[in-house]
Amino acid sequence: MSLNEALSRTLLLMRTDLDASVPDGALVDALTSVRVVLHAGADAMATHSGQTALVTAALTMARSGHEVWIDGADVDTIGAQPPLEPGNLIDAIVAVGQDLLPGCSIARGAPPNTDLAVTIGTVATSIGSTRRIAIDAGDWWGRIAPQSAGWSGLDWPLGGICAGVLVASEAFRIAMRRLANHARARDYFDELYAETADATFALAPENTPKTISLPHFDLVSGGAIANAALFALARLPGVVGSGRVLDDDVSALSNLNRNALLVRGALEIAKVTDLARRAKGIAIDPEPVRYVMGMPVAPIVLVGVDDIPSRWAVQAAAPYWLGVGATEGFAVLVSSHTPGQACVGCLHPAAASPTGPIPTAAFVSLLSGLLLVARWLRSLGLEGPALADQQAFINALRPEGWTYGAMPVAPNSSCPVGCAASTTRTAA
Missing domain, CATH: 3.40.50.720 (NAD(P)-binding Rossmann-like Domain)
Structure with a gap:
């Protein structure tokens, strides 16, 4: 099992805006060199929504080969979080991280330097990072912002998934910017893969029913x-x-x-x-x-x-x-x-x-x-x-x-x- 094979479909997608001559090794290096730390605040981790955001962000970035760290106190998992097993949340994320892409994993703690530091909820951080962002979520929306205002979500998880997706998109763009010298059209490339300053993504109206009894x-x-x-x-x-x-x-x-x-x-x-x-x-x-x-x-x-x-x-x-x-x-x-x-x-x-x-x-x-x-x-x-x-x-x-x-x-x-x-x- 090779990492290149596991990432083969992602490498094809990366080539969309890159010169055809760039080798696969350079693409894999760009993905795996992105280091992200997720700072998990106690207020967010006390909710199913916040835990869902953490799980989504960590696993989705790990599937793109990024180096993912989780900084926070372990807590019991609230509700279902497949493919995680029940138990301590961070332990379960780390265990799944070892069973994803070959040669990659998810680590606990906070490394001294990162490319992206993500705050989920209210938490004080002091590690060095090239960029810092915060995420938040409601029932039907996810947000990425320059700084944290706490965590808004409670038990409904869809906004938390959305917030996790926003983080994964941000990390992927960091990897792509490392390949900017191989861009087919540099001005277009720079605009497409630029950082997101502040965005709220609404999935549905706030009065959408929280249906839990699904029709067949x-x-x-x-x-x-x-x-x-x-x-x-x-x-x-x-x-x-x-x-x-x-x-x-x-x-x-x-x-x-x-x-x-x-x-x-x-x-x-x-x-x-x-x-x-x-x-x-x-x-x-x-x-x-x-x-x-x-x-x-x-x-x-x-x-x-x-x-x-x-x-x-x-x-x-x-x-x-x-x-x-x-x-x-x-x-x-x-x-x-x-x-x-x-x-x-x-x-x-x-x-x-x-x-x-x-x-x-x-x-x-x-x-x-x-x-x-x-x-x-x-x-x-x-x-x-x-x-x-x-x-x-x-x-x-x-x-x-x-x-x-x-x-x-x-x-x-x-x-x-x-x-x-x-x-x-x-x-x-």
């Missing part, structure tokens, strides 16, 4: 988006529900860089089997099969499959609510579709030809799955299932200024599914 659902694909969705759903306090996961693949070393519930000890195991045991309060029926046209689906379906014709096939099965999470490079694309609305075929009418392994990174995939879960929970509230803002599109490197909002999907007369909305437009 199907999850098509056991890959990165499915991992991210269950990473979020399994953390909901007291969550109950049942679902089915369909995927015929087994976990490989190259999945460790982005599958949020995967550890190295679960490689070569069916993805659906591993997800079923990680889902905690949600009863998952693992089906090791690839979804094909004509297979029946539950009324609620979440899709994370990369293959666009597979999305069309699920849409053709006419679920009551279909949510789709996807990534393309650093872009996150999430949409939802109900009968009468423009369908996933209207949004994605052309099937891209396979071009080899798909470039991915942990924080991008996790943000996509998180937004998919937030969208599903929104659909269970006063907004109803037919959300007006059918799609969300965000560059995971640049969270500033983004929030959910009105982004409809127009019926497309070239829809390959032939949904009612597209045929009505054609007739008109």
Whole structure:
């Protein structure tokens, strides 16, 4: 097992904005040389939200090969934090860190010098660091800021996940800036990979229901988006529900860089089997099969499959609510579709030809799955299932200024599914 192989999909993504001649070794060095310390304040660690932010930040950065340290007093884990085992929180994070990328780990304490020092809650720090930031979270938002104002979140974890993703994006950009001399377009590169000064990222309206009793659902694909969705759903306090996961693949070393519930000890195991045991309060029926046209689906379906014709096939099965999470490079694309609305075929009418392994990174995939879960929970509230803002599109490197909002999907007369909305437009 090699670190280069484990990071292979991340290295492909890094090459998006770099000269083709830069060697893999330089990319790996850039990732692994980023040293981050997470200062865990007692106020944040007394909440499920704050613990979730710490776990998310630490594991997501570790999946990109960064050197991660945790500075704080150990506390008992509050609620479910898969893939961690119950017990002391920091001990459990360190244990999982030893079972992620080969040759990498997560350490306790505070090294003398770091590239990024992150404050989670209220804590005094004195170590040297090139840059200092603080994170905070509410129920439905995460924030990155120049200094801490304490911790706002309580038991609802989704804002904490969001805050952890913001940290991981920030650390990744540090690694990329070390490769600036290899940039294809330097001005664009400098703007894209610049530091985030202050940003609040809202996942959903504050009146979104905190649903813990989930309707039965199907999850098509056991890959990165499915991992991210269950990473979020399994953390909901007291969550109950049942679902089915369909995927015929087994976990490989190259999945460790982005599958949020995967550890190295679960490689070569069916993805659906591993997800079923990680889902905690949600009863998952693992089906090791690839979804094909004509297979029946539950009324609620979440899709994370990369293959666009597979999305069309699920849409053709006419679920009551279909949510789709996807990534393309650093872009996150999430949409939802109900009968009468423009369908996933209207949004994605052309099937891209396979071009080899798909470039991915942990924080991008996790943000996509998180937004998919937030969208599903929104659909269970006063907004109803037919959300007006059918799609969300965000560059995971640049969270500033983004929030959910009105982004409809127009019926497309070239829809390959032939949904009612597209045929009505054609007739008109």
